[in-house]
Amino acid sequence: MVSSTKTLFGVAALATTVLGHGYVIDPPARKPGPAMAAACGQQMFNNQNSDIYGNIQGELQVARNQADFDASKCNVWQCKGFQLADSPAQNVQSFRPGQVVPMTVEIRAPHEGTANVSIVSTASNTVIGSGPLISWDVYASNAAPIPADQTKFDVTIPEDIGGQCAQPGDCVLQWYWDARSIDQTYEACVDFVVGGGGGGGDGQAPAPSSPPPVASPTAPLPTSSASPTASSATSSAAPTPTAAPQDPVGGGSGSGDGSVPESFTLDTFIAWLRTKAGGNNARRHARQLM
Structure with a gap:
């Protein structure tokens, strides 16, 4: 026992x-x-x-x-x-230089220590750059509630990281919590690659903001999926404009719509009558009016 x-x-x-x-x-x-x-x-x-x-x-x-x-x-x-x-392929993050990366840490029990987040080269197991991206001198103390910015915070991918993290496995975003008060060390690693600058949150180039180019003027126009029927085309089409009526006298000052000219000679009056009465009757009408 x-x-x-x-x-x-x-x-x-x-x-x-x-x-x-x-x-x-x-x-x-x-x-x-x-x-x-x-x-x-x-x-x-x-x-x-x-x-x-x-x-x-x-x-x-x-x-x-x-x-x-x-x-x-x-x-x-x-x-x-x-x-x-x-690590599943979808867990490998794609960042760009200068990108702000939100991080969330779950701490199930506090133990006072120090902590930081750094980019670590896996080949040499050393920190890349000038030092941690963020650090805490007092972390997860059990003497008081854990500050919110120790479990939810942002880090920024360095602008000068270059091609050091181009392939999955080259680098990790390492969270490191060393709880010296109990001699326990906790780590977590986020796999990532760094692409070109100016992209979206996934490190890819941004989608073009301008509309796609239109077809060349010489290219054939697309065919409509359904042609309108004759009746609908006729009813919806705008009326065809007709030519303006010509001055029957030629060079006169009439309105051009067949009305009597404002001034005329006998010959021009006969020409006008021809347009109204037709044939030789025009001269006969003119003589009757004289």
Whole structure:
């Protein structure tokens, strides 16, 4: 019975050590998977898969019980040993230089320490640039409520990051919380690539704001899907304008609509009558009027 009690206390102590208290939930960070199990061992995978919020020291305690643990393969101090190969393609973010990236961290239990977010080169496991993108000298203290800006905050992708993070796996956006008060360290890594500047939030070039070019004037016009019937075309079409009537006299000052000219000679009057009466009757009418 005493032995069983000691065992239970030992398990409880181990659980207290390994159960985690913080992780990045947005953007989506790396998670344990088959590639991590292959690199770090099945027991360490099981440990983190059951509680992704766990700390690195807890992982190392598990590793001591693994005969097959290879520190060089696992690289536990980089992203807690979590591997790019376990990240779905859609979780690899696309940023542009100068882009502001909102981040959300979930802290399940506070432990005072320091923290920062940095861009880390995975090849050298070193911070790129002049230092952290954001940092806290006092982080997640259990002496007071956790400030809102320690769980929701923004970081800005450096303008001079260049081609250092062009391919998935080149770099990670690393959240690092070192709770010295309890000797526990928490990490989370967001995979990303950096594209050209001036794009949208996804790092891609922006869609053109101008309308697409119109067809060449020589190109045939598109054919209507349905031609109007003759009756509808006739009723809806504008009336065809007719030519203006000509002055029957030619050079006279009449209105041009067939009315009697304002001034005329006998000959011009006869010409006018011809337009009204026709034929030789015009001269006869003219003589009757004289």
